[in-house]
Amino acid sequence: MRLAYQVATPEVHTPDVTAFRGDLREGFAQLARLGYSAVELMVRDPERVPAAYLEALSREYHLPICLVCTGEVYGEDGLSFTDARVAVRAEAGKRMRAAIRLAARLGVDVNVGRLRGRLGGGVPDEVALEWGRTALLGAADLAASLGIRVLLEPIQRRTADWARTTEEGLALVRALNHPGLGLMLDTGHMHAEGETIPSSLVAAREHLHHVHLCEENRLAPGMGHLDFPAILGALREAGYDGCVSVEAYQHPDSETAMRVSAETLLPLLG
16 A cells, blocks of 8 residues: 545645645655655646646656545535536536546546535435436546546535445445446545444445545544554455545644654554
8 A cells, every 4th residue: 555645736725625735846845755655636627737747746756646636626616516506517527527637647546525516405306316426427437438437435424415424335336337436435534424444444345446544533644543553454454555645634734744644654554
């Protein structure tokens, strides 16, 4: 397993984003010094992401990019697949396609977490769910044609109201049964849903392609109470050999969150 850290691209302006936000060269340099071996990108508007510059930084600091995360497409701009407004759904689809093309350029997968949207808004649940499933399948079609996958991320109930748990996420991925669709998991969301995290990781092994690590309080690993030796042990038991990526609030600052995460996790990864 490789340890990654999430880095926000320059068009992300959310002040409390769960990623390093600032000068990209500085971020890559700090991560390399601390012993990280990959970077995950948090994007908002993929067409504005400086892909060539990121590729150059990745080569210079020997930090391959491991995932394109779409969280701030919803978080900052409120775009989703299930919005009652046609124009919003259309823009969400456009951003998703751009994220897929960016990820394919980088040779990595792309996630769908909050971007899938919530139910309600005056639309019957079955209608909104069909919009969401259709959008996921369309994204998976494009991703598969470009040799990558869309990874569905279960999101806890304070933020999402469908595909919230590992079990529900697995059920949806299996029901859609698409080669361009997989699953990723997040320890913070799993804890919030009351899951036994190691057991869920093992149960998801067949479809699991990426993992977010944070504490139960959404802070950096080492600033809470989750059992990361057990979590990483379960991933080994599951035969997982991909990236584990820190996605956490930058408290009290990014430098500290990066350092504490590295000190907590790198000894466990050997």
